[in-house]
Amino acid sequence: xxxxxxxxxxxxxxxxxxxAHTPDAAALALNxxxxxxxxxxxxxxxxxxxxxxxxxxxxxxxxxxxxEDGRRQVADFYGVGEMLGLSEMEVQLHTAEAITECxxxxxxxxxxxxxxxxxxxxxxxxxxxxxGRLHRTRERMVMLGRMCAIQRVAVFLLRLSQEQNTINxxxxxxxxxxxxxxxxxxxxxxxxxxxxxxxxxxxxxETARLFSIHDARMLHEIASKSA
Amino acid sequence: xxxxxxxxxxxxxxxxxxxAHTPDAAALALNxxxxxxxxxxxxxxxxxxxxxxxxxxxxxxxxxxxxEDGRRQVADFYGVGEMLGLSEMEVQLHTAEAITECxxxxxxxxxxxxxxxxxxxxxxxxxxxxxGRLHRTRERMVMLGRMCAIQRVAVFLLRLSQEQNTINxxxxxxxxxxxxxxxxxxxxxxxxxxxxxxxxxxxxxETARLFSIHDARMLHEIASKSA
DNA sequence: CGTTGTTTTGAGTTTTCTCAACATGTGTGG
DNA sequence: CCACACATGTTGAGAAAACTCAAAACAACG
Numbered sequence: 013x014x015x016x017x018x019x020x021x022x023x024x025x026x027x028x029x030x031x032a033h034t035p036d037a038a039a040l041a042l043n044x045x046x047x048x049x050x051x052x053x054x055x056x057x058x059x060x061x062x063x064x065x066x067x068x069x070x071x072x073x074x075x076x077x078x079x080e081d082g083r084r085q086v087a088d089f090y091g092v093g094e095m096l097g098l099s100e101m102e103v104q105l106h107t108a109e110a111i112t113e114c115x116x117x118x119x120x121x122x123x124x125x126x127x128x129x130x131x132x133x134x135x136x137x138x139x140x141x142x143x144g145r146l147h148r149t150r151e152r153m154v155m156l157g158r159m160c161a162i163q164r165v166a167v168f169l170l171r172l173s174q175e176q177n178t179i180n181x182x183x184x185x186x187x188x189x190x191x192x193x194x195x196x197x198x199x200x201x202x203x204x205x206x207x208x209x210x211x212x213x214x215x216x217x218e219t220a221r222l223f224s225i226h227d228a229r230m231l232h233e234i235a236s237k238s239a
Numbered sequence: 240x241x242x243x244x245x246x247x248x249x250x251x252x253x254x255x256x257x258x259a260h261t262p263d264a265a266a267l268a269l270n271x272x273x274x275x276x277x278x279x280x281x282x283x284x285x286x287x288x289x290x291x292x293x294x295x296x297x298x299x300x301x302x303x304x305x306x307e308d309g310r311r312q313v314a315d316f317y318g319v320g321e322m323l324g325l326s327e328m329e330v331q332l333h334t335a336e337a338i339t340e341c342x343x344x345x346x347x348x349x350x351x352x353x354x355x356x357x358x359x360x361x362x363x364x365x366x367x368x369x370x371g372r373l374h375r376t377r378e379r380m381v382m383l384g385r386m387c388a389i390q391r392v393a394v395f396l397l398r399l400s401q402e403q404n405t406i407n408x409x410x411x412x413x414x415x416x417x418x419x420x421x422x423x424x425x426x427x428x429x430x431x432x433x434x435x436x437x438x439x440x441x442x443x444x445e446t447a448r449l450f451s452i453h454d455a456r457m458l459h460e461i462a463s464k465s466a
Numbered sequence: 467c468g469t470t471g472t473t474t475t476g477a478g479t480t481t482t483c484t485c486a487a488c489a490t491g492t493g494t495g496g
Numbered sequence: 497c498c499a500c501a502c503a504t505g506t507t508g509a510g511a512a513a514a515c516t517c518a519a520a521a522c523a524a525c526g
Binding site: 080195 | 314359362363369370373383385
C-alpha cells in the first residue's frame with residue numbers, strides 16, 4: 013500500500029532529469045530551469061505570490077508554517093522527484109527551505125496547470141498524484157490528532173526506513189527540531205522517545221543522525237499501539 | 240481568503256441539482272443517481288473497494304478513521320455541494336457516515352476521473368478543487384500539531400460561523416464527540432473550552448447545540464494566541 | 467583546540483486525559 | 497401531556513503525558 017502510494021503519488025525523474033511516465037510529459041519541462049540552494053536557504057515564503065511550483069532534483073526540502081509565537085509546523089519533507097509549492101492557489105501557504113544543499117526545477121505555475129489540463133493522460137496522472145498527496149496528509153492528521161509521542165516517532169522512523177528502503181544505517185537528513193515540528197512535539201520529547209526505543213533494544217544509534225532498526229517487529233508494535 | 244477558498248475549492252450544485260460552473264460539467268451527472276441515508280448510516284467503510292465518489296445533495300456527512308483501540312479521527316465534515324470519497328485510490332481510506340439525514344449523488348469513480356481528465360476546463364477546475372482541499376487539510380495539520388485545546392475549539396467555531404455566514408444562532412450539527420474527534424481532543428476538553436469561553440462572555444448558548452458569538456474580536460484572539 | 471550549534475538528560479510545571487458522577491435533552495409509550 | 501429511559505453534555509478530582517527551562521554531553525568547524 014505504502015509502496016503503491018509512493019509510486020503513483022508523485023512524478024519522478026528519468027535519467028535525464030526530465031519528467032517521465034507520459035508522452036506529453038516532456039512539454040512540462042519546456043521553459044523551466046533548475047535552481048540551486050544551499051542548506052538553510054529559503055525557496056519561497058508564506059504569503060508570497062506563487063508564480064512557480066517546484067520539483068526536487070537533488071537534496072531535501074521542508075515546507076512549513078510559522079505561527080505568531082514562533083511555533084512551527086513542518087507540513088512535509090520533499091525528496092528527489094517530489095513536487096512542492098502546488099497546494100496553493102495564488103499565494104504560497106508555506107515557507108519552503110532547503111535542508112541540505114539542493115537543486116530544484118521551477119515550473120511556471122499557470123503554464124504548468126495549462127499543460128497538465130490539456131493532456132488527459134497528464135491530467136489523470138496528476139489528479140492521482142494530488143489524491144495520493146492528500147492521502148499522505150490525511151494519514152498525518154490521524155497521527156497528530158490521535159497518537160502519543162513515541163507512536164508518532166515510531167511511525168516517522170518507519171517512513172524513513174521505507175523511503176531509504178533499508179533497516180540499516182538509516183539517516184536523519186533533518187534536525188531533531190525539524191522532526192519535532194513535523195510531529196507536533198518538542199525536540200526534548202523526540203529525544204526521549206528515541207532514547208526509550210534505544211533502551212528497549214528497538215534501535216541502535218551509530219551517531220545522532222544515523223541508526224539501524226534492530227527489532228522491526230517491536231517498532232511496528234510501538235507505531236500501532238497507543239500509550 | 241477563506242471565502243475564495245470555499246468558492247473555488249469545491250464544485251457546487253445549481254438549482255437542478257447538477258454540477259455547475261463549466262459547460263462540460265453536465266456530462267459528469269450522466270449515469271449517476273442520488274441515494275438517501277438516515278442519520279447514523281454508513282456510506283462506505285475504511286478498506287472497502289472504492290468504485291464511487293460522492294457529492295452531498297442535502298444534509299451533512301463525516302469522514303473518519305478508527306484506530307485499533309477505538310480512538311477516532313474525523314478527517315472532515317462535508318456539507319451541501321462538497322465531494323467526498325475522492326482522496327483515495329482504489330480503496331476507501333475513511334469511513335463515511337451520515338450525521339443528519341442526507342442525500343448524496345454517486346459518481347462512478349473511473350467514469351468520473353475519465354470525464355474530468357478529458358475536459359481541460361473540468362480538469363483545471365478539479366485540480367484547483369483538490370488543491371483547495373489539500374490546503375484545508377494542511378491548515379488542520381497546524382491546528383492539530385501546534386494549537387492548544389481552546390485555540391482549536393475557537394478555530395472550529397469560526398469555521399462554523401463562516402459556513403453558516405452568521406454570528407447568531409449558529410448550530411452544531413454534530414455531537415461533542417464528533418467535534419472532539421475532529422480536533423484531536425476529548426469531549427470533556429471540548430466542553431471545558433466552550434464553558435471557558437461562555438464564562439469569558441465570548442459565547443452565549445441557547446441550547447447545547449445552538450449558540451451565538453458575542454465577542455467576535457475576543458474569539459479571533461483566542462483562535463490566534465497559544466495557551 | 468576552543469567556539470558554536472545540536473542533542474540528550476533532569477526536574478518541576480502545565481495541559482490534557484481518564485474516570486466517575488451529575489445534569490440536561492430527546493423520544494416513546496402509557 | 498407526563499414519566500421514564502437512554503443518549504448526550506457538563507463538571508470535578510486525580511493521573512498521565514508532554515512541555516518548559518536549565519544544564520550537561522557531544523559534534524562539527526574553523
